Amino acid sequence: TTLSVDTSTPVITVNQPQNIIYNSRRIPLDVVVSENVLLSMIINEGREQRLCSSCDAESRIVTLNDGNYNMTFIAEDGAGHRSNNTIAFSIDANPPKITKTSPAKDSKEQSLVNFTVTYKEENVQQVTLTYGLNASDPLTALTVPLICPSGTNMKCSIVQDLSVLNNNNVEYFFTIEDSAGSMDISKITTFSVDASAPIFLSILEPTMMVYGTRNVPIILTLSEPVTLKASVNGARQRVLCTKCGAYNKSLSLRDGEYNITLEATDPSGFSTGALIPLSVDSTPPNIIKMFPRDKAATQGIVNFTVIYTENNLQSALLKIWNQSNLVTMPMVCQSGTKQSCSLLVDLSAFHGITVNYQFELGDVPSTAQSKIQTLTIDNMPPIFTLFSPINASAVNGTSVPISFLLDEKAMVTMAVDADAAKKLCSSCDTYNAKRTFSLGNHTIIFTAEDKVGNSVQSQIAFTVQ
Secondary structure (H helix, E strand, C coil): CCCCCCCCCCCEEEEECCCCEECCCEEEEEEEEEEEEEEEEEECCCCCEEEEEEEEEEEEEEECCCEEEEEEEEEECCCCCEEEEEEEEEECCCCCEEEEEECCCCCEECCEEEEEEEEEECCEEEEEEEEECCCCCCCCCEEEEECCCCEEEEEEEEEEECHHHCCCEEEEEEEEEECCCCEEECCCEEEEECCCCCCEEEEEECCCCEECCCEEEEEEEEEEEEEEEEEECCCCCEEEEEEEEEEEEEEECCCEEEEEEEEEECCCCCEEEEEEEEEECCCCCEEEEEECCCCEEECCEEEEEEEEEECCCCEEEEEEECCCCEEEEECCCCCEEEEEEEEEEECHHHCCCEEEEEEEEECCCCEEECCCEEEEECCCCCCEEEEECCCCEEECCCEEEEEEEEEEEEEEEEEECCCCCEEEEEEEEEEEEEEECCCEEEEEEEEEECCCCCEEEEEEEEEEC
């Protein structure tokens, strides 16, 4: 009997899988061995799995998830000799999926266009952008490669200068191919290139002026549909209209100084602006009081005074007239709350005459007039006629009669010798009374003052015996 010794190791031939990328999760196994062996395999350093015992070939289908794999086949013959063969391959069973592209359909873009694609693909092999006036025409369309990452919900962008296509419609689409050769192509999207900013064709309102109303009109036209915004004194912008080529409405403002900034932005993002300074003064001057009071009498030099509120006072006038004359005099007055403004006027020539007067205050948009008041001019002192005692006379007895007459009512005081003056009457035009005096020589100073301040004095000396 001849004894044979097996000194050779098994030879493993792997027909499937191959060192490629599979686009299916069902992976074929086709392994041939040079002798009968115990055949097993290990996937990515996992546990060893038996395929067959005492066999020289094995074929089957295994199901795996997407990913990269190292599949090691191990053969062991009856003599204990072992050999292995490792095959590397990948599975990419999910084709690329484009979920979104931009620019959006029918949008308007500036000359520098940011093309963006959003997609799902774990094994990106190639991404291209194709665009032109006709993206389907390979002779005129331009195809540009992009370098994009793999992953889920990924974005990839490229900026292209389309200034040569200004005022034209442009078509584009993206193509994504994975490592397994699967691809996805986005639908063709059309947008337009707009490389010029909008123009304000006219701004009729507002203008650089003072408005007498809080509703300030905005009336304008533009060269193209825009989003129109307004900002007041640098505050946050408010949208007035969208997709509008004209605007005709009012902006509500309180009284004050304003800088109105208008900004028009077209769909491609170009903007143009206008700055208009203006003021709002919707409150006319408020005349609170005026002096002299109505139906008053006054001396010839008259202090005319008006008390008012006006924060933007532009003019102040005093008008004085009678049946035959009208005098208009400007006044220099300040703006503010409860301001007082006066003007001295010499009306001595109008003694005994009743005149009318009125104040007129103006801001830029409006004028306020006071009510008409009357004033009687009295610049002559009272006529004082003393009947008793008589100057340089001698009076018998200490009870001395005091008697006088005035041509108008007045306040009369009497100062005896060096004593202080004492009031005889507050408003009288005649007086008859007795006063007690001591024996001897006396001096009396009578003072009569009318209601407007005109006064007269009369001094006498007499003797009581």
